[in-house]
Amino acid sequence: MTDNLQIKMDDFLPLRDVVFNTLRQAILTGDLKPGERLMEIHLADKLGVSRTPIREAIRKLELEGLVIMIPRRGAEVAQITEKSMNDVLEVRQSLDALCVELACDRITEEELENLKRACVGFELAVKTKDTKKIAQADVALHDIILKATGNDRLISLVNNLAEQMYRYRFEYIKDATQHDMLVEEHRQIYESIVKKDRDAASKAAWTHIENQKKAIIHQIRLDQENK
Amino acid sequence: MTDNLQIKMDDFLPLRDVVFNTLRQAILTGDLKPGERLMEIHLADKLGVSRTPIREAIRKLELEGLVIMIPRRGAEVAQITEKSMNDVLEVRQSLDALCVELACDRITEEELENLKRACVGFELAVKTKDTKKIAQADVALHDIILKATGNDRLISLVNNLAEQMYRYRFEYIKDATQHDMLVEEHRQIYESIVKKDRDAASKAAWTHIENQKKAIIHQIRLDQENK
DNA sequence: GAAGTGTTTTTTGTATACACGATATATATA
């Protein structure tokens, strides 16, 4: 851990949730590196709380698969391997396809309007070449589709899986050569949903993730070599 | 809570995991009923442990969605609604389809042999009309397919989703009119995997869950009326 | 009798204490 791991106070959330979010974010952004041990007293001191909320946060991270427990040795940040990321992406591919299929059936006129705006918004964001803006526009677009599925379980699962690739997604979006393709992919997904063409939508979503899969796996291999 | 909620000691697992499994089982089997509050001291006394392991177990149940937290009021068993079960089943449908597709690509000769045996085993179990045996044979069969996907994340997600329907699955299997259909569905899935026909396998798996969906939703509506 | 208010009880949220296992360190012995 390089750093300052600052706790962001929120008077209404219990400490355990604040700690959970803090640690989660630190792991996903790479602030806490794979293999790094999470020592309770150390974290407690750093975050200015007692061990209790730290431990409860770790239990949740454990179930999410972000840390692994070694008996009588405590938690450490889970390793990200090519295999594990591929596993996640395979599942995401399937679930994202389901998302757009359900969206075809259930999206409202209003949501469709929003989706259109989000597509345009993404295109504009791409033109600015501002990575952060692009990422935001991308999330906004995907959130509209997710919401349109009306399936809460699906929403939380997809969000969770998406977060697992947080680190790599950013690298992916930074790569400007992909931008036009992304715009096109989004357009195809949008068009299919407008036409309520489940098959086309499903295929488009699948391809969309397939390309991310390739890029991310590529990135992981690079990381592996530079180690 | 009707009952005796006995803790099953396992000297090697930390208490929090034993408690987690105990509570989880109690919720899934309906021993702890939806809406019921999980009070820490009460559970601690009942299970003969302190509040600490109870709380840590609850944190995991919370993330799994089996309990919901009300701030400063603690945890209660999550309600099972028709909507929530439908959400789960929609996702499962998609993931089960993915499972058989991946199995088509990756299953080994040996696993294929086991799958064949499991199919026959299921058919035999059906003939005995022993619900417990049928359920076991069913799980065994599905486990082989799951394993054959080689995707650990997928395996844990599907297992988790499957457990959410534990209560209803049993009712479903008890219904003898479904038995022949189940055998036939399994046969179709098996045949498709043998032929490495991803499309057919995917469709068969989809139908398999679709039928369960109908049965379970039907059951939930019955439960609703009798309340 | 209803509404509001103060008090008690219950239960969570958080901190801390203690026990024990695991690891590392030092010392002794061959």
Next chain:
DNA sequence: TATATATATCGTGTATACAAAAAACACTTC
């Protein structure tokens, strides 16, 4: 020097203590 053994240290696992919020209750007042 290498190995074995004793000992100290560190960190988790579990229990308990204390504070504060919420709920329940009783009491007063209108």
